[in-house]
Amino acid sequence: MSYTEHRRAILRLGLPLIGGHLAQYAIGLTDTIMIGWYGVPELAALTLAGSFFFTVFLFGSGFAWAIMPMVARYAAQEDEVLVRRATRMALWLSILYFFVTLPLFWFSGPLLRGMGQTPEVAALAQTYLRIASIGLLPALGVMVFKNYLAGLEHTRVVLWITLAAAGANALANYALIFGNWGAPELGISGAAIASVTVHVISLVLVAAYALIKLPEHELMVRFWRPDWEMFAQVFHLGWPIGLTTLAEVALFAATAVLMGWLGTIPLAAHGVALQISTAAFMVQLGLSNAATVRAGNALGRGDLEHMLRGARVVAVLGAVAAALTVTVFVALPETLMSLFVDPHDPQRDAIIATGRGLLLMAALFQVVDATQVIHIGLLRGLQDTRVPMIMAGIAYWGIGMPCAWAFGIGLGWGGEGIWFGLVVGLAAAAGLLMWRFWMHSPAILTRQTAAT
Template sequence: VANFLLNYALITGMFGLPKLGLMGIGLVTAVVANLMALALAWHIRRHPAYEAYPLRKGLSRLNRQYLKELWRLGLPIGGTYAVEVGLFAFAALCMGTMGSTQLGAHQIALQIVSVAFMVPAGISYAITMRIGQHYGAGQLLDARLAGRVGIAFGAAAMLCFAMVFWLLPNQLVGLFLDHNNPAFRDVINLAVSLLAVAAWFELFDGVQTIAMGCIRGLKDAKTTFLVGLGCYWLIGAPAAWWMAFHLNWGPTGVWWGLALGLACAAVSLTLGFEWKMKRMIRREPQAERFEAIQPQ
């Protein structure tokens, strides 16, 4: 709320503030982000739920083992985000070579898709924690069940968004551009056609994101990075370029290429999670039998 109000105020010069335009947006974003960090630090320090955890002790004597573990997990997770963001940056570059109309339609459709993507992104974080808890307690069957439920629920949610993209594309694009203005007609028509591709795009993106969370819950971030690198840059990016410029599909070709890369990642990561869980359960048959007789 603060970000929105302050952005609008500095763009338009409300409340006597200067009209800073884009620079105002950057300034507000920086200020709000830092205030959020301070507010969260204050909350953790004051809330009674954190009293049992000595969060401020030992900061002068950093534990190398813990730092090494954080680095081992954090570096490939960051690398996975980097290769995925790089894929979408590559798509934007492809659109930019086609023209401003294509780039504008791409950005509008991508903003709509990004809002829907927040649902599987949130589910992914929740699934990582749930599977991590079960995995740490040796409850492998429960960990596998949590992963399957998360992937299925995420796919169902994305199918709902797909129906919205198919049935209400003009209304969604209308949030960004005025349908009555003839100057925007080409951008609107192209953005609507991209949303039709996004219906498939979002399904695969949601499943692969949740499947990544499942595997990370097993303390394995390297697999997600390698699968993402291969599917995004060995399949998705070349397919987007080939479909757009060699098959002459244009902007929709770029998005079909992205959808292909994300579909490969979704299938590979889901099968990878199932394979890892199957191997773990086979290694610990006693744990499996113990879990099977526990009361629900």
């Protein structure tokens, strides 16, 4: 394929994935906005509970992420049996993970109080988490089916289902949180019920599509039958992915703690700037997913040149998207910040002024963040996850977090110093992962191909 053909293929695959990630982001944003309208204690509890749920969910999603490159590889080899085996065992692992982690949600109140949270916020968060925990199982199931479909390049349906879920979530929240349209006013419990409902609906839709449109894979035929060999393969590929994702998310959570040491206004500005930069990151994550699928296809065919050409194209696309984001962040920081701050808030000007500096730092890390997430995607396509996990862990926690503390707290640079530490950590991850891919991918591809 020519570079132009690669670009078209990546955009055809990646744009629906980007849209799906942005729709998923909108779901979380809607929850935050509506609960924020309902009450401050409930908003604090939702922020805490959402982070708790998201952390557990992300680690368990590693098994779902694992099958994207596996399915892409097996599809390139036209091996429908291996596609079925990998997808089934990812579902098995997701179900087992759900039952193992369920007690964490049920007894989350004492855990949160032990972390220094107030009894009121911890109790509200536990109320939310006990209901929301039921939704973990369908949420993980949705992730498995989405990655199965993405590996087969059925990405448009993933976009439409996620958009439908975002709409349903907004309607359910409006009804159940505030008691509209004859529904009971349930507050934070209503938000949890809405989330569970949306996860269930999403699972029904995505599973129905997979079973009806792709009957040749027979995903549910003799589902109860164990396949320990494939179970082990999905597990060994998936847990490093989950741990890598968790390490990055935990890094940003830890920086929120550091920002909290600086005061309420820096912490509020951090939250808004993080929301804005997360929306931009969804574009890079979609391109990373496309890179995973394309690299997995190349692995299935044993085609090194195809893989390297595709990698160059997706890296350039990521750089272009990052450049556009940087331009917007530098040119319109106050406009972006004002979208998330109540115009009547007496601290609005201070929050925006602080956030302006944070967005300039966010502009710096857009480029390095794009580079590291795209190369993680490429390496996952080659089913290389353990070494990247170690590299990311060193970069995030061995370099990024100490630098964030040193610049922000130790040297007294404040919030901008903390975010500059993030830039340094992400730059280290980008450098290590680029080196891993461009220097070692030929050997990895040869080794993986020989192992089949």
